[in-house]
Amino acid sequence: MIKKRSLATTSIALLAVAALTGCSTGGSGDSGGDADAGGTTEVRVLVNITPNLTEEWWNELVKPFEDANPDIDVVIQSPGADGVQKALPRLLASGDAPDIVQSLAPTPELAQEFVDLSAYDWAANGPLAEQYAIDGKQYMAGVGIQLQSLWFYNKTAFEEAGITETPKNLDEFTADLAKLKDAGWTPIQTGGDWMSQMSYQALALPSVVADNPDWFQEMSSGDLTFSKTAGAYTDIYADWVAKGYLNADALGIKYPDAEQSFLAGKSALYPMGSWFAAAEANADNPPEIGVFAGPADASVKNPAMGANIASPYSILKSSEHQEAALKVVEYLATDQTAVVDQLQVDGNYRDGYEYEMNDLAKELLQIVADTPASSYTPTGNGYGERTMPAGYADELNTQVQALLGGTSAADVNSALDSWFVANAQ
Structure with missing residues (x-):
């Protein structure tokens, strides 16, 4: 026993x-x-x-x-x-x-x-x-x-929206979100709690850290500002919210419920870490699900990959x-x-x-094989010597929830700039 x-x-x-x-x-x-x-x-x-x-x-x-x-x-x-x-x-x-x-x-x-x-x-x-x-x-x-800059997607949703391949950059990704919404799908499933910032980090970090390899250290020291390095992605996220690309009830959805909603085939995309593959493997009759690494701005050659x-x-x-x-x-x-x-x-x-791996796990393993070691980046508060001031992850989550509630990108960027000024180490 x-x-x-x-x-x-x-x-x-x-x-x-x-x-x-x-x-x-x-x-x-x-x-x-x-x-x-x-x-x-x-x-x-x-x-x-x-x-x-x-x-x-x-x-x-x-x-x-x-x-x-x-x-x-x-x-x-x-x-x-x-x-x-x-x-x-x-x-x-x-x-x-x-x-x-x-x-x-x-x-x-x-x-x-x-x-x-x-x-x-x-x-x-x-x-x-x-x-x-x-x-x-x-x-x-x-x-x-553990990979984190990931987008899991419902393959049936992509087919119904006429999307034949996963996006290679953010412009393609945003265009795909429009196609999914036009096809009657909720493009992105997110939720409240700690997971609110998952979609934002999957959107922003591949480009922000690729363009600023020492982003964590330089943000922490005050040498960089949030609005000048990540502000453009806050604008994109706010635009996604305004166009209805994220589920409207996100702030009232808890993590287990968001996961089950995606597994039930109610949305097209789910930003989550690689641990989701285990939930998919244990689910009863889930839709056919694939995964791709978070795409970066078209100017970025080697997108960063969040990995813990x-x-x-x-x-x-x-x-x-x-x-x-x-x-x-x-x-x-x-x-x-x-x-x-x-x-x-x-x-x-x-x-x-x-x-033993199913097809989704094998897709994740291929992402690992395709990702150079130098491309791995922390997420949230960071780790090792690449860290943010204490409390950053909670503050980011709060501000992303504000975006979901309709706060403007300018106000969120300003709030995060002020937070870093007050907390820079």
């Missing part, structure tokens, strides 16, 4: 929010490993919970490790509704931090909270390790690569069981079966770790 354990999250909501800096209490990275009174060491792992990554799935994932290491009890810890990013500061402030945190990319501010894993080949040579390095050190071990590490794991310095935590993270990041299970559940990829 699979052990289904998770820590209660009701008390987490009562904890005060505190800054990450100065909250760690623990050691140098070589302490821990002492068994608790019951003869086992309890290792708590704060994980991302999604429709794919359920608590039951996480417990199944770690069960083989527990079977092979009966002296270590891996306890899956849910972050609650706020997610890992907001739960961790509260847990650190309360002195009740987990041993391991999953799905949270290290940043220069976070690095002081995490154990340096550079001495371990399985971490230092893992996927995107160099891109995530901070001062040449690795503070996480990842499982694979899949399932980064970091160990908290405050952990009293770092030795046991290292064993857990090494297993999750290297064991063939564990890695394949994690890649497959969210539609991610890693050289040397193959799994």
Whole structure:
């Protein structure tokens, strides 16, 4: 029987929010490993919970490790509704931090909270390790690569609209949106919550980062402005909204409902990360779905591709069981079966770790093969040394929701310019 354990999250909501800096209490990275009174060491792992990554799935994932290491009890810890990013500061402030945190990319501010894993080949040579390095050190071990600048599309919708090939640039893409609407389709399915900015980033980042390779650093330092680098794409997005190319009820649609709407064939395009492929594979009778990389402006030769590490794991310095935590993270990041299970559940990829793929997954794999390593870019707040001021992803999401609500592109660009002035590092 699979052990289904998770820590209660009701008390987490009562904890005060505190800054990450100065909250760690623990050691140098070589302490821990002492068994608790019951003869086992309890290792708590704060994980991302999604429709794919359920608590039951996480417990199944770690069960083989527990079977092979009966002296270590891996306890899956849910972050609650706020997610890992907001739960961790509260847990650190309360002195009740987990041993391991999953799905949270290290940043220069976070690095002081995490154990340096550079001495371990399985971490230092893992996927995107160099891109995530901070001062040449690795503070996480990842499982694979997760693509984000993607547009999934309903092939029947494209056929009915007379679209015979996927767009090669933004002009073609916008023309295709008009054709889809004329054919009676809702061109783009989006929603509220965190996903509002997915369509904007899929639109803007391929061009913005290709034209400004150090965009994250230069935006963060104040050397560039949002309106001068990304403002033209805000204009395009606002035009899409005005012409009805995005579902009118977007602000009231939550992520699971948006996903199911697209899978039910109610819209033509869905901007989402590669993890959607797993949802498509598990859906009952989905429409025939394809995928293409986010097209850039016609002047861009090598569009940037948003890509994050899949399932980064970091160990908290405050952990009293770092030795046991290292064993857990090494297993999750290297064991063939564990890695394949994690890649497959969210539609991610890693050289040397193959799994059975349907046609959509094979299209994603081809995008990986066609994308130069130099074209990969962070999204949102960024990672490694390519980061934005804290809170950028939330602010961008807020401003994109304003666009969906009818706020002008000029006002949104101005608001983001002001935000960067106030928050530049």
